[in-house]
Amino acid sequence: MHLFDTFCQRGLTLRNRIVMSPMCQYSAREDGTITDWHLVHYGARAVGGVGAIIVEMSQVAPEGRLSPGDVGIWDDAQVPGLRHLVEFVHAYGAKIGIQLGHAGRKADPVYDAVGPSAIAFSDHYRVPEALDLAGIASIRDAYVAAARRADAAGFDFVELHGAHGYLLHQFLSPLSNQRTDGYGGDLKGRQRLMLEVAEDVRSALPEEKPVWARLSMHEIGAPGGYQVADTLAVAKELRLRGVDLIDCSTGGNAQTAEDETPGFRLPLSAAVRAAGVPAMPVGCMDHAALADAAVLSGQADLVCIARGLLRDPHWALRAERELDLAATPPRQYRRAYL
Numbered sequence: 248m249h250l251f252d253t254f255c256q257r258g259l260t261l262r263n264r265i266v267m268s269p270m271c272q273y274s275a276r277e278d279g280t281i282t283d284w285h286l287v288h289y290g291a292r293a294v295g296g297v298g299a300i301i302v303e304m305s306q307v308a309p310e311g312r313l314s315p316g317d318v319g320i321w322d323d324a325q326v327p328g329l330r331h332l333v334e335f336v337h338a339y340g341a342k343i344g345i346q347l348g349h350a351g352r353k354a355d356p357v358y359d360a361v362g363p364s365a366i367a368f369s370d371h372y373r374v375p376e377a378l379d380l381a382g383i384a385s386i387r388d389a390y391v392a393a394a395r396r397a398d399a400a401g402f403d404f405v406e407l408h409g410a411h412g413y414l415l416h417q418f419l420s421p422l423s424n425q426r427t428d429g430y431g432g433d434l435k436g437r438q439r440l441m442l443e444v445a446e447d448v449r450s451a452l453p454e455e456k457p458v459w460a461r462l463s464m465h466e467i468g469a470p471g472g473y474q475v476a477d478t479l480a481v482a483k484e485l486r487l488r489g490v491d492l493i494d495c496s497t498g499g500n501a502q503t504a505e506d507e508t509p510g511f512r513l514p515l516s517a518a519v520r521a522a523g524v525p526a527m528p529v530g531c532m533d534h535a536a537l538a539d540a541a542v543l544s545g546q547a548d549l550v551c552i553a554r555g556l557l558r559d560p561h562w563a564l565r566a567e568r569e570l571d572l573a574a575t576p577p578r579q580y581r582r583a584y585l
């Protein structure tokens with residue numbers, strides 16, 4: 248398999264294996280509805296040839312926002328704008344999913360933060376209120392309602408944000424989860440909310456629509472954090488609950504520095520694939536030869552690119568040429584590729 252081979256999963260077919268990573272734009276209206284910025288931003292990457300776009304972390308609850316400019320999916324009134332975005336992107340040949348998130352203790356301090364335990368991320372954040380069982384149930388309900396809205400808007404798939412120190416990651420990590428009930432303690436307890444949300448969201452969506460999950464695969468550099476062996480176990484449990492792909496990231500739940508070496512998360516996606524779960528690395532993958540080799544060598548099913556696509560919305564078209572393939576620009580741009 249090559250980077251420019253199609254990718255099929257459930258009812259989803261991508262024209263190639265390049266995925267635009269979710270990236271918050273902080274450009275929604277305060278009611279969480281999207282703006283023209285989102286149409287231009289995502290539309291340009293669809294024109295630029297990516298296989299799939301994952302819309303930025305979109306909040307399942309208003310208090311889960313990182314900023315008042317976050318995209319929301321907590322209200323039915325947010326659906327029409329999202330539906331327009333989906334149709335817009337589809338018109339240019341890309342498929343589109345949406346990342347469902349909740350910032351938990353990393354919410355903007357103007358909102359009431361919640362989390363697994365009353366432990367602040369840092370001095371700049373509020374001490375979250377530890378969720379009680381009713382609060383956890385309402386988080387699950389919020390994810391289900393958000394998944395239904397994503398489906399109603401026509402999204403092709405959803406991604407659960409279980410990384411970067413946000414709520415589901417906060418539950419997974421012993422750094423932020425010191426609960427003594429069934430949602431804390433050992434890995435079985437700490438992964439419980441993630442697995443329940445995955446199961447709930449899976450059953451809220453039609454069978455043909457994939458569910459992906461982004462995980463921070465380890466907490467290296469944070470003493471007491473979890474290890475890759477833990478997330479490989481979580482990935483297998485997620486797979487059993489119908490999650491179709493793990494988007495492999497790292498970090499975010501402690502103030503640690505991240506690597507910036509090209510392909511540094513490839514060993515993580517390779518390990519997830521070796522465990523029998525489809526996987527996609529994210530992080531410094533914006534080199535055409537590296538991305539192609541990742542797919543060809545079986546270390547990745549898909550390749551996820553963030554900043555490279557901010558720098559160049561036509562990254563995919565450029566990669567196609569760099570790999571000596573016939574470029575497939577939109578009709579309007581063909582003269583630039585003769």
Ligand SMILES: Cc1cc2nc3c(=O)[nH]c(=O)nc-3n(C[C@H](O)[C@H](O)[C@H](O)COP(=O)(O)O)c2cc1C
Nearest residue numbers: 268269270271303304529530531532552553554555
């Ligand atoms: C402006 C910006 C916003 C981001 N917002 C999100 C987000 O909404 N959800 C997420 O999972 N990651 C987010 N990230 C992280 C990226 O998706 C990606 O994981 C990271 O930038 C590493 O990939 P890269 O080396 O290709 O940039 C963001 C990154 C940037 C630069």
